Amino acid sequence: MLRVLVENLPPDSATARANNGHAWQALDYAAADTRDLLALLLTAFVNANRDPKKPPMAYPKPGWRPGDPVPEERAAAAEEKEAKARAAYEHILAATKGD
Template sequence: MTELLLVMYARVNAKEGSPPIPWPEPSWRPGDPLPETAAAADEEKRARARATYERINSQMLPEKR
């Protein structure tokens, strides 16, 4: 939050015609899942989708049984 306020202050008080100051990278906010938790959930979701795909293939394609 502090970085955002600092950039906003610098942008407002910059001389006209000066190059724009880039916005800071978004940071973690309370209520958002931790990056490690989100990555683990994505991996679990990917594994479930792959298992479902394999199960459907085994049911529909005789050579996959």
């Protein structure tokens, strides 16, 4: 019964924000999508009208959305992945030296 009550709360209620971890609503996502699309269109326009001797402009990355990792989390995950790869490589080297 309580679950049904919580599921039917408005998306901007305190309970919904606590459950989602953010206060973004559909309009916020639509605005972020619009900004990303405009950035893509501007880049495509600039690339289409650039001097042919110059390199094309890089396409922009999409903006941050709730649930996306923040840069600190990305850096920590990359360091962890690198450490695991290094440990695996050293393990392989140690195993081949024993032969």
